Amino acid sequence: MKILVTAKRVEDPESKIKVDAAGKGIVKDGLKYKINPFDEIAVEEALRLAAKHPGDVVAVSIGGKEVHEQLRHALAMGATKAVWVNHEGPLDQMGVARLLQKIVEKEKPDLVILGKQSIDDDQNQVGQYLAEWLGWGQATFASKADSLDSENEKNKVPGVIVGDGAKTVDVIREVDGGLNRLRLTLPAVVTTDLRLNQPRYASLPGIMKAKSKPLEEQTAQGLGVDVAPKITVTKLSMPPARKAGIKVPDVATLVTKLKTEAKVV
Amino acid sequence: MSASGYGLFGEEHEAFRSTVKQFVERELKPHAARWEEAEEFPRALYPRCAELGLLGLRYPVEYGGSDAGPLFEAVLLEELAKCGSGGVAAGLGAQFTISTGPLWRYGTDEQKRRFLAPAIRGEKIGALGITEPSAGSDVAGLLTTARRDGDHYVVNGSKTYITNGVRCDFVVLAVKTDPTKGHQGLSLLVVEKGTQGFGVSKKLKKLGWRASDTGELHFEECRVPVANRLGDEGAGFYQIMGNFEWERIAMALGAVGAADDILQGAISYTRDRKAFGKSIAEFQVTRHKLAEMATELEAARQLTYHALRLHAGGEYALAQTAMAKKVATEMCCRLADQALQLHGGAGYMMEYDVQRHWRDARLGPIGGGTSEIMTEIIAKQLGL
Helix, strand or coil: CCEEEECCEEECCCCCCCECCCCCCECCCCCCEEECHHHHHHHHHHHHHHHHCCCCEEEEEEECHHHHHHHHHHHHHCCCEEEEEECCCCCCHHHHHHHHHHHHHHHCCCEEEEECCCCCCCCCCHHHHHHHHHCCEEEEEEECCCCCCCHHHHCCCCCCEECHHHCEEEEEEEECCEEEEEEEECCEEEEECCCCCCCCCCCHHHHHHHCCCCEEEEEHHHHCCCCCCCCCCCCCCCCCCCCCCCCCCCHHHHHHHHHHCCCCC | CCCHHHHCCCHHHHHHHHHHHHHHHHHHHHHHHHHHHHCCCCCCHHHHHHHCCCCCCCCCHHHCCCCCCHHHHHHHHHHHHHHCCHHHHHHHHHHHCCCCHHHHHHCCHHHHHHHHHHHHCCCCCEEEECCECCECCCHHHCCCEEEEECCEEEEEEEEEEEECCCCCCEEEEEEECCCCCCHHHEEEEEEECCCCCEEEEEECCCCCCCCCCEEEEEEEEEEEEHHHEECCCCCHHHHHHHHHHHHHHHHHHHHHHHHHHHHHHHHHHHHHCEECCEEHHHCHHHHHHHHHHHHHHHHHHHHHHHHHHHHHCCCCCHHHHHHHHHHHHHHHHHHHHHHHHHCHHHHHCCCCCHHHHHHHHCCCCCCCCCHHHHHHHHHHHCCC
């Protein structure tokens, strides 16, 4: 089974993020970057599936040369090939989905797994656009019934269940009040939630091998995609600082305040 | 602040650093306080580290290592030191540095298969036994003897302050095979736990490094096969000296890693802590203190990396290694002390991590040869 995954470069959440003076972007100095954690879960899931249903795992990332770092990470985890869409400048979610669509048409994977969202803009749209434009089925927010402390997780059992003859996959999604199980006919698009798996570390042999794995370059122009953003950022601002809490003398005061001030009961 | 690998570490080293960081953050740091309290960390950490390939980075592939060279192990040592427990870093570090180092360098193929390979797999815990109640850096003055009797040596004596001493499966032991000679009378023997006459008398209580097991070992008419001797009889002194080199670089790297963690902790604490209406990190006195700490760290890091670079290039830079060990471990003590001061009253409380860093750092200028011994080595290298 051939699987395509994404490996977006995002700001490390442990870096201190500041809005720049123009209010249109963030200060990049001294920032650290990493692979989008939801994409890392997608890579892990693909590797687990590939261990049971052999086939290539292709990692895709879009951006300048710096995204090689994230592609190498996916390769070091075990992906077999990387595709780098060389692109500088702004890109909106539709542009990303259009580029991925072209890569999918070239690579012809049986399954596309990507993070449900990336932790920089938290848009949560690319997977949905991609499935729609490919005309494929989609299951968003893939999770699983087992906990991350379970034996199955220790044994790296995939959460996505491949049907007989690898014609379908079943995806478990967390919904209010329980779990929802969807069956998709392949090829299909799956987006990952946080509790699908605990990604493996890139091992030292994996890191060394990653250097010699193929990394193919593409460009928006070469793929024939117009990536001019349809969405422009007008203003970025930091969330308001949280106000200090208050102490109440007794339960009665708390209940009154919850009723009259917070209006939650 | 980053300085793109310091001209020393490449892309793969940095990728490996991310791996170790993840492991430390997920599997060590959350438990550090508990393990320190219990004065022990789970033995299962050895096989876990082995699974990740961390116990044999410098060692040959045929014994289960990665043959990746000292720079990868340097990355590991630096990042392990950020786990928040000097004891865990020391207990794991002793496994892949001082105890297995002599086996790798001086062991026969058979000895490597018996001891090095299972240590790399995390199945056997190793220790290095040099220090005695009455001799440490003065190795020529060691009193533990090994008397030849046919195919065996009969060992008598005791060792103390031995990291991994209580639960080790083997100890690489410095003994006098010829008590009439000084330096030339020393040899290294691998003694297996369970050998008759080899006993552990107690687990020692320490100021810091509490999660590490530090033991006192006794040997009474303990018969060790001659086949367990590393290299030639009488070669022990040079073997011990050779082993000190990486131990000292390892300690300097550990001090740099721990100091980095201590500085980050001080920055985040002073940002959160409010006094007189603003965070104390905004006061010039604090900002300058933190800036000075970062500068001291950077200077020690540069010297440490310099010694590491010389070592990686195959040079035995005795003076630079001693300088790096002294400067980095003393710097770490000062940074821990300053960080504790920046924490004010909280710094004196056991519930904050900084007190543990302060206690752990104090071992640096003592273990692996004291600062005074380092200074003496430097003086000798100056021809004084």
